[in-house]
Amino acid sequence: xxxxxxDPMSGEEFEKLAIERVxxxxxxxxxxAMSLVYxxxxxxxxxxxxIESQVxxxxxxxxxxxxxxxxxxxxxxxxxxQISILSDVSRASVSSVLNTLERDxxxxxxxxxxxxxxxxxxxxxxxxxxxxxxxxxHNQRERDWTLALTQKxxxxxxxxxxxxxxxxPQANDQNGQ
Amino acid sequence: xxxxxxDPMSGEEFEKLAIERVxxxxxxxxxxAMSLVYxxxxxxxxxxxxIESQVxxxxxxxxxxxxxxxxxxxxxxxxxxQISILSDVSRASVSSVLNTLERDxxxxxxxxxxxxxxxxxxxxxxxxxxxxxxxxxHNQRERDWTLALTQKxxxxxxxxxxxxxxxxPQANDQNGQ
DNA sequence: AACTGATTGTCTATGCTCTAACGATCTTTC
DNA sequence: GAAAGATCGTTAGAGCATAGACAATCAGTT
Numbered sequence: 001x002x003x004x005x006x007d008p009m010s011g012e013e014f015e016k017l018a019i020e021r022v023x024x025x026x027x028x029x030x031x032x033a034m035s036l037v038y039x040x041x042x043x044x045x046x047x048x049x050x051i052e053s054q055v056x057x058x059x060x061x062x063x064x065x066x067x068x069x070x071x072x073x074x075x076x077x078x079x080x081x082q083i084s085i086l087s088d089v090s091r092a093s094v095s096s097v098l099n100t101l102e103r104d105x106x107x108x109x110x111x112x113x114x115x116x117x118x119x120x121x122x123x124x125x126x127x128x129x130x131x132x133x134x135x136x137x138h139n140q141r142e143r144d145w146t147l148a149l150t151q152k153x154x155x156x157x158x159x160x161x162x163x164x165x166x167x168x169p170q171a172n173d174q175n176g177q
Numbered sequence: 178x179x180x181x182x183x184d185p186m187s188g189e190e191f192e193k194l195a196i197e198r199v200x201x202x203x204x205x206x207x208x209x210a211m212s213l214v215y216x217x218x219x220x221x222x223x224x225x226x227x228i229e230s231q232v233x234x235x236x237x238x239x240x241x242x243x244x245x246x247x248x249x250x251x252x253x254x255x256x257x258x259q260i261s262i263l264s265d266v267s268r269a270s271v272s273s274v275l276n277t278l279e280r281d282x283x284x285x286x287x288x289x290x291x292x293x294x295x296x297x298x299x300x301x302x303x304x305x306x307x308x309x310x311x312x313x314x315h316n317q318r319e320r321d322w323t324l325a326l327t328q329k330x331x332x333x334x335x336x337x338x339x340x341x342x343x344x345x346p347q348a349n350d351q352n353g354q
Numbered sequence: 355a356a357c358t359g360a361t362t363g364t365c366t367a368t369g370c371t372c373t374a375a376c377g378a379t380c381t382t383t384c
Numbered sequence: 385g386a387a388a389g390a391t392c393g394t395t396a397g398a399g400c401a402t403a404g405a406c407a408a409t410c411a412g413t414t
Contacts, residue, residue, distance in 0.1 A: 046342065115361095
């Protein structure tokens, strides 16, 4: 009665079935586009989940926390709005994550700029030590992921993804890329 | 005093700066791995945010809601645990999203299986109409994204990503892929 | 100086995500 | 049969994400 899902169903099997089924319901399905987006999102989710569980949550923080700590490490110190732009996240989210990081003593918020609206985010001593240590493990895990590919494939993949990022969605684009 | 971020700083500029800076602090940085993971995650975030804002939130729901509706459309009806496996999300998250979808009259939860632990999720009439309509717009937007690439590049990219998904992280892998 | 408009960081409300724990139910073992 | 173990869906609690509204501040015009 109930259609049973083959127990270990791979992503590719699901893709195939989905394209088949959807093609019955609606014409002109862009199968290649569907596969591409599906796989990009799936890979990103897997990578984030993997690195978060293997590296960051073990160290007591999150992917989001690390991302903010990392850009702050790179630039020395930053204002929240810059963090927001650099890590592609809303100002509200930055504010929220900073609450956690500040509570845990990893960053401090200062009001020392001429422009009194601005907040300066700076790593504490502990924060700097932690993020440097975490980066090593993080980067090691990133490398583990790339071992699936040859050096050449790795470069190719990065190049293609950069190309998509630069162009964005190409048609009917009403709010810029 | 404060290091100022060049206002429209591209992802690539940030990558370059980050690699430079991090290489001063720690040896043996895997720059290619860093770039790859960074760009994959960035692209996925952009795609999800774009499609969510252009298609799904306009229709009154979320990416997560659509994903569940879609797999249910493909299979006719499903149990939450199968949805969980197919969409790579925890059972708890599925349960949470189903609450929203059920509240909005898009799906129903039934207890009609022999195994009385199981719940059967089925689309309502309205749900089926909605998800089919949303799929067309969703898939159109997916195609807009692929226009940045040639047909050949698109296939290449999908193939490389599938390869990474199948292999997973290759070393020090303690909990399976 | 006063008005207008834009920007910054934060707060609220809502939703998705996870882990960990729970009762209910099935399965296996004794 | 009864006890032990596994599985299913849900809940609780925490964190991150968004949009939208807000006070404070700055910049420009008049």
